[in-house]
Amino acid sequence: MSDLPAATGQRAMPDEGTPVSVKIRERLAAARRRCHANDNIAEFIEPGELELLLDEVQAKMQGVLDSLVIDTDGDHNTRDTARRVAKMYVNEVFKGRYVQPPPITEFPNAERLNELMIVGPLTVRSACSHHFCPVIGKIWIGILPNEHTNVIGLSKYARLVDWVMGRPQIQEEAVVQLADLIMEKTQPDGLAIVMEASHFCMSWRGVREMDGKMLNSVMRGAFLTDPTLRREFLSLIPSRN
Numbered sequence: 001m002s003d004l005p006a007a008t009g010q011r012a013m014p015d016e017g018t019p020v021s022v023k024i025r026e027r028l029a030a031a032r033r034r035c036h037a038n039d040n041i042a043e044f045i046e047p048g049e050l051e052l053l054l055d056e057v058q059a060k061m062q063g064v065l066d067s068l069v070i071d072t073d074g075d076h077n078t079r080d081t082a083r084r085v086a087k088m089y090v091n092e093v094f095k096g097r098y099v100q101p102p103p104i105t106e107f108p109n110a111e112r113l114n115e116l117m118i119v120g121p122l123t124v125r126s127a128c129s130h131h132f133c134p135v136i137g138k139i140w141i142g143i144l145p146n147e148h149t150n151v152i153g154l155s156k157y158a159r160l161v162d163w164v165m166g167r168p169q170i171q172e173e174a175v176v177q178l179a180d181l182i183m184e185k186t187q188p189d190g191l192a193i194v195m196e197a198s199h200f201c202m203s204w205r206g207v208r209e210m211d212g213k214m215l216n217s218v219m220r221g222a223f224l225t226d227p228t229l230r231r232e233f234l235s236l237i238p239s240r241n
């Protein structure tokens with residue numbers, strides 16, 4: 001029997017057989033857009049393609065397991081590992097690369113609030129771009145609104161953190177991405193972010209230092225120019241221990 005689609009009238013698509021990742025890369029290149037590990041590429045993924053991407057990652061992951069000389073046919077524990085890992089990357093831990101930003105409900109600042117507001121600690125779950133090891137920590141966000149600042153729901157800060165951190169990141173760039181996003185959404189007079197995290201690439205492997213954490217911050221607007229405001233924010237963050 002012929003393998004060709006005969007009576008159905010189907011014609012082979014010109015890009016049939018092209019891996020979906022290649023198609024997505026071509027769109028990104030045509031739009032001159034980056035696809036670094038910590039970039040969101042959702043607008044270049046067409047409906048249904050995420051499932052195909054998952055299949056593609058599964059096949060490549062199976063190759064990794066084969067090269068690690070793991071008998072995934074004989075070993076009941078690793079039989080479905082390639083699929084599990086693909087799902088974990090695409091649908092869970094790196095989801096922030098592949099999905100649109102969370103919808104953010106914005107309210108006008110009717111009461112013209114202009115006092116410092118702090119949200120935190122919010123949980124950070126990410127992974128480092130270098131080894132794809134977990135990065136687990138906390139984040140505090142300080143906002144100095146003005147009369148034009150949009151008020152966004154408290155839970156939305158956690159959703160934005162989740163979206164940005166759900167990508168392979170380095171901590172220095174992650175806080176800047178988050179700051180840019182919150183500035184864009186709320187247009188405050190000032191924004192301060194402090195992040196503290198444990199990097200498993202430093203504890204589970206490598207130097208195997210269990211207690212070392214990374215602490216960093218980004219200050220924008222009034223937090224940069226007003227040391228009193230900056231001190232107030234830092235003093236209001238509860239003891240990190």
Ligand SMILES: Nc1nc2c(ncn2[C@@H]2O[C@H](COP(=O)(O)OP(=O)(O)OP(=O)(O)O)[C@@H](O)[C@H]2O)c(=O)[nH]1
Pocket residue numbers: 128129130169170171172199201202205206207
């Ligand atoms: N600046 C910065 N470095 C990070 C972050 N996460 C992980 N790293 C570091 O990135 C570095 C990667 O360095 P490489 O020398 O290429 O990797 P490696 O040979 O596996 O290094 P070791 O981890 O020292 O074994 C390591 O020193 C990590 O500790 C981060 O968020 N920011």
